[in-house]
Amino acid sequence: MNIGIREIDRIKSGKGSDQKSVTILGSTGSIGCNTLDLISRERDKYTVKALTAHQNVAELAKQAIEFNAEMAVIADGALLNELKSALSGTKIIAAAGEAALNEAADMDADWVMSSIVGAAGLKPTLTAVRRGATIALANKECLVCAGEFMMEQVEAYGATILPVDSEHNAIFQIFDFDEPEKVEKITLTASGGPFWNTDIADMVNITPEQAVKHPNWSMGAKISVDSATMMNKGLELIEAYYMFPVGKDQLDIIIHPQSIVHSMVSYIDGSVLAQLGTPDMRTPISYTLGWPHRIKSPSKKLDLTEIGQLDFIKPNGLKFPSIDITREVLHKGGSAPTILNASNEIAVSAFLKGKIGFNDITKIVEQALERIDIHHLNSLDDVHDVDEISRKVSSELVTGLMK
DSSP, rough: OOOOOOOHHHHOOOOOOOOEEEETTTTTHHHHHHHHHHHHTTTGEEEEEEEEEESHHHHHHHHHHHHOOOOEEESSSGHHHHHHHHTSSSEEEEEEHHHHHHHHHHHSSEEEEOOOOOOOGGHHHHHHHTTTOOEEEEEEEHHHHHHHHHHHHHHHHTEEEEEOOOHHHHHHHHSSSOOOOGGEEEEEEEEOGGTSSOOGGGGGGGGGHTTTTTTSOOOHHHHHHHHTTTTHHHHHHHHHHHHOOOOSSEEEEEEEEOOOOOEEEEETTTTEEEEEESSSSSSHHHHHTTTTHHHHHHHOOOOOHHOOOOOOOOOOTTTOOOOHHHHHHHHHHHTTTHHHHHHHHHHHHHHHTSSSOOTTHHHEEEEEEEEHHHOOOOOHHHHHHHHHHHHHHHHHHHHHHOO
């Protein structure tokens, strides 16, 4: 598989239009807000086609008015009248529901930010893929749950996928797509979350409050817990396999607590290329927004003398079993990653609610993978069916641990 980059040299040499039209699927989340922050700094270079949100009507309407969007879509259909009221007196089209999300994704924007959280982002992203769009991908589920199917669609419809995650974006910047056979391995760096140096015996007593306190990044509760278990890095390993033309055994993970080196690519001649920068999501977002050219970002500039020291540590597999679990899932393929993702979401939610312990998260994932049949996925309907079954089984496992 390749990342779906089309005729890079031709695109880079082209002049292009003066303005780039953009659609942001998930505009009120942190990725969407950071994207709009970048756009706000050079308004004359961008036009906004559509903005979407799940339930945050007030913020969506505010954004749509400020950036003069053509359409604003709220995913929760019950909130349509509230959105219409907030946009009254403007020419902005207000819409709601799944069909409207797909309509927004199908608008002829030059660039689409896919940052809807969870499985809800699958269908609109696929809609954008099937019109051959350039998509900045921040939704993990697209490649974790449906990687093989999604990349087949990217290739079939001539779409372009640009990675937004800081690790994949780093790899994208330093990977030699002209000679991928000269790549020896890809190394994803992980902050290690708040517990990389915690004694393994103390992991059983970790509370939700401790788990969500990420040392470097400001993130939501779910992804913060994923960082604490290092499940996020395992999910990123699966994504990297589908994004870049490498084998399943050419992917590595190391802990780098400072989060300055965002990932590395090792070549057969012994060279190791790395992308460095301060931990600010506006850097990778700006790279995709400006692609194939670089644009200015307000991110704090890196001063290595200020940092002073960069550390790299091999992950402890006993402390972080999620890494080995995700490696096994990657090799199994088919519906295994979908099961992994759904069961992890259920387990993390249960942990945050105080229903299960920290170490129970990976136990539930392992048991779900053992109980559910693994098979090839041929469509998004297959993905949704597996996702639904996995959530049901995992919820039952949570109940069993609560007894």
